[in-house]
Amino acid sequence: xxKSKWVSAALASAILVxxxxxxxLGATSVxxxxxxxxxxxxxxxxxxxxxxxxxxxxxxKLYSLSQVAGELGAKLILSNNGFxxxxxxxxxxxxxxxxxxxxxxxxEAQQFTVAPVVYNGKVYVELTKLVxxxxxxLTAEGQEIMSFxxxxxxxxxxxxxxxxxxxxxxxxxxxAQLFKFSAYPGDYxxxxxxxxxxxxxxxxxxxxxxxxxxxxxxxLLNLSSGAITALGTDKSVKTDLVWSQDGKTIYFIQGxxxxxxxxxxxxxxxxKALLEDKVENKSALRFSADGKxxxxxxxxxxxxxxxxxxxxxxxxxxxxxxxxQLYKLDLATKDAKPAALTTALDNKLYPEIAADGGVVxxxxxxxxxxxxxxxxxxxxxKITDIxxxxxxxxxxxxxxxxxxxxxxxxxxTKIYSIDASGNKTVLYQTAEDVSEVAVSxxxxxxxxVSDGKVLLIQGGxxxxxxx
Numbered sequence: 001x002x003k004s005k006w007v008s009a010a011l012a013s014a015i016l017v018x019x020x021x022x023x024x025l026g027a028t029s030v031x032x033x034x035x036x037x038x039x040x041x042x043x044x045x046x047x048x049x050x051x052x053x054x055x056x057x058x059x060x061k062l063y064s065l066s067q068v069a070g071e072l073g074a075k076l077i078l079s080n081n082g083f084x085x086x087x088x089x090x091x092x093x094x095x096x097x098x099x100x101x102x103x104x105x106x107x108e109a110q111q112f113t114v115a116p117v118v119y120n121g122k123v124y125v126e127l128t129k130l131v132x133x134x135x136x137x138l139t140a141e142g143q144e145i146m147s148f149x150x151x152x153x154x155x156x157x158x159x160x161x162x163x164x165x166x167x168x169x170x171x172x173x174x175x176a177q178l179f180k181f182s183a184y185p186g187d188y189x190x191x192x193x194x195x196x197x198x199x200x201x202x203x204x205x206x207x208x209x210x211x212x213x214x215x216x217x218x219x220l221l222n223l224s225s226g227a228i229t230a231l232g233t234d235k236s237v238k239t240d241l242v243w244s245q246d247g248k249t250i251y252f253i254q255g256x257x258x259x260x261x262x263x264x265x266x267x268x269x270x271x272k273a274l275l276e277d278k279v280e281n282k283s284a285l286r287f288s289a290d291g292k293x294x295x296x297x298x299x300x301x302x303x304x305x306x307x308x309x310x311x312x313x314x315x316x317x318x319x320x321x322x323x324x325q326l327y328k329l330d331l332a333t334k335d336a337k338p339a340a341l342t343t344a345l346d347n348k349l350y351p352e353i354a355a356d357g358g359v360v361x362x363x364x365x366x367x368x369x370x371x372x373x374x375x376x377x378x379x380x381x382k383i384t385d386i387x388x389x390x391x392x393x394x395x396x397x398x399x400x401x402x403x404x405x406x407x408x409x410x411x412x413t414k415i416y417s418i419d420a421s422g423n424k425t426v427l428y429q430t431a432e433d434v435s436e437v438a439v440s441x442x443x444x445x446x447x448x449v450s451d452g453k454v455l456l457i458q459g460g461x462x463x464x465x466x467x
Contacts, residue, residue: 038119043143045071047184050145055124060114062124072147074134083123085134088147092135098123105133137186146186150467151179154452157199158438161223162206166438166447166465167191168454169198181465183456188465192226201241201250206441210250212238218250218264232269238262240285240296251287253296258282261294261329275329277338288353292332295341295351295359297324324348326361326377341377352397355420360402362392374404386422390414394436398443403427405437415457417443428457 041052041061050071053064065083069076073088082097096103101115110133116125131138137149157169161180170177176198180191200209200221209221216235219228231250238252248267251274254260261275261282274294281299288294300322323345330336342348347364354360359377374386374395390406401419408414413434417425428446436449446457454465 043145045145055119058114063127065123065125087134094133148186150185152467155454158447159202160440185465197221203243203247204245210241234271242285242287244291245289253282253285284351286351294329295353297348299324350395396439400443403439
């Protein structure tokens with residue numbers, strides 16, 4: 001029990017126990033013969049096992065008011081009108097009287113099913129109504145009580161932070177709301193309401209985020225405090241932000257037509273161009289761990305053709321070579337030109353540069369007639385499929401290799417870890433649809449969005465952080 005809980009419980013006991021089974025504020029104590037049984041009830045309160053003192057009265061199990069308040073960290077005081085409780089965050093106020101079904105929650109009238117009673121000098125109350133009145137939550141699974149209820153809503157855009165927290169965007173909110181969740185349900189905070197920060201690139205040490213606002217200004221987001229600071233003064237269009245491993249550089253695709261690759265110094269804000277080949281529609285920028293090579297996608301569009309007079313009627317567009325192609329840029333060689341890695345017209349998603357220098361990507365049929373496949377491009381340029389027993393829908397590189405999510409033939413979702421030797425380990429499997437996955441840097445923990453809810457996956461077990 002935390003210190004605040006001990007203090008609350010001690011104060012409550014000092015208030016309530018004033019010498020035997022005395023009346024509290026004039027309330028009549030329950031006659032011992034009228035109580036069916038005294039007993040205990042085991043719960044987990046904020047993941048800590050607790051045994052509560054209980055009584056059975058009028059067919060209902062009632063719990064010790066002072067003990068519940070103490071375990072939830074709520075302040076309990078004796079007032080002229082009965083008992084007053086305030087949760088530890090100062091968000092909720094509850095006023096109740098022994099012997100009265102009526103009570104107030106944040107000034108609004110509520111009703112207990114059974115009035116709080118005094119027995120042997122202690123007040124006993126309905127557990128569920130007291131916990132929810134203080135802003136907490138109970139779950140039937142595992143007899144779990146949380147001091148603070150999980151937030152409701154639809155969530156997306158997951159990010160891990162260095163302290164093991166998960167940041168997620170509340171997508172159904174009227175204004176920007178990014179929440180930060182700890183590993184324990186109910187332990188969360190509104191992290192930022194900055195509209196530009198709805199999505200951001202996370203640094204390798206997971207201590208910083210980077211995002212641009214509507215003017216093109218690059219901003220740094222402290223993932224511990226939520227503080228936002230501008231980086232440099234350049235206002236050009238910047239997309240696909242990528243941090244260097246040492247956190248000193250942020251790479252990005254630059255320009256209104258995504259025609260350049262550039263970098264900015266985190267220390268000075270100085271922008272430097274890395275590639276200006278005038279090829280437009282670059283995206284999905286990735287860098288190797290040593291920063292010596294980059295991979296990106298070019299979206300090749302249709303080619304317009306006209307006759308010699310350039311009449312409107314003669315205009316045609318040739319889409320025979322339209323599609324997405326992967327390119328690799330050798331940054332260690334001066335004036336190196338980008339090298340095309342692919343020629344097929346499939347859609348290419350989630351490219352990653354592997355530790356051995358190869359490139360992994362997800363191939364998708366643009367017409368949807370063939371299943372997605374995970375492919376790897378070796379140093380010799382040969383493209384091969386990575387065998388899976390699911391249809392891959394997402395992948396990401398981690399320090400240990402690759403994490404892949406896929407849909408099985410029965411509709412379930414399976415998430416794998418694949419190491420450098422190709423060994424596969426199932427990290428999580430669920431019958432539910434998974435729309436988004438985020439993996440911690442070491443690959444040991446997952447955060448997923450399923451039906452709009454955020455779940456933490458650790459050791460193959462899921463903990464639901466929202467409802």
